[in-house]
Amino acid sequence: MTPVTKLLLLVIGFFLFFTVRSMFAQTAKSMGGRVSPPEAAARVKAGSAILIDVREPDEWNSGVAAPAYLLPLSDLKGSRKKWAHVLEDAKDKQILLYCRSGNRSGQAAALLAKAGYSVANVGGFGDWQKAGLPTRKPDEPAGND
Numbered sequence: 001m002t003p004v005t006k007l008l009l010l011v012i013g014f015f016l017f018f019t020v021r022s023m024f025a026q027t028a029k030s031m032g033g034r035v036s037p038p039e040a041a042a043r044v045k046a047g048s049a050i051l052i053d054v055r056e057p058d059e060w061n062s063g064v065a066a067p068a069y070l071l072p073l074s075d076l077k078g079s080r081k082k083w084a085h086v087l088e089d090a091k092d093k094q095i096l097l098y099c100r101s102g103n104r105s106g107q108a109a110a111l112l113a114k115a116g117y118s119v120a121n122v123g124g125f126g127d128w129q130k131a132g133l134p135t136r137k138p139d140e141p142a143g144n145d
Helices: 003-030 037-046 057-062 073-077 084-089 103-114 125-130
Strands: 049-053 094-099 119-124
Touching (some): 103 119, 119 125
């Protein structure tokens, strides 16, 4: 392989790398990326966002974020019966999502971003608790009114 060919392949490789990297950065930006629990709480309090716990109902027994809607990821991926009214009301707000670790909330964020919603991942419920933010039992009224 000649030095010119090596240089050409190197230039093409860099071009492809930065093109793909830019595409992933744009996707992450449109999804809103990650938001810290204190920032999420501030946005919810200001009325510019809603918070949704996407864990499954049996996981809510350990507690939930006080302002959170409780809507399982399984319903979002399925019939969306539980999600329908919340999504209708959230068209002009950012949807902030959390789960146990941040993985399922990331999945929900990707689905909702693809559907045109403004979303961000807050991570896991443990992050909310570590930040000292208010929690509640799942049968207590949400502080999102």
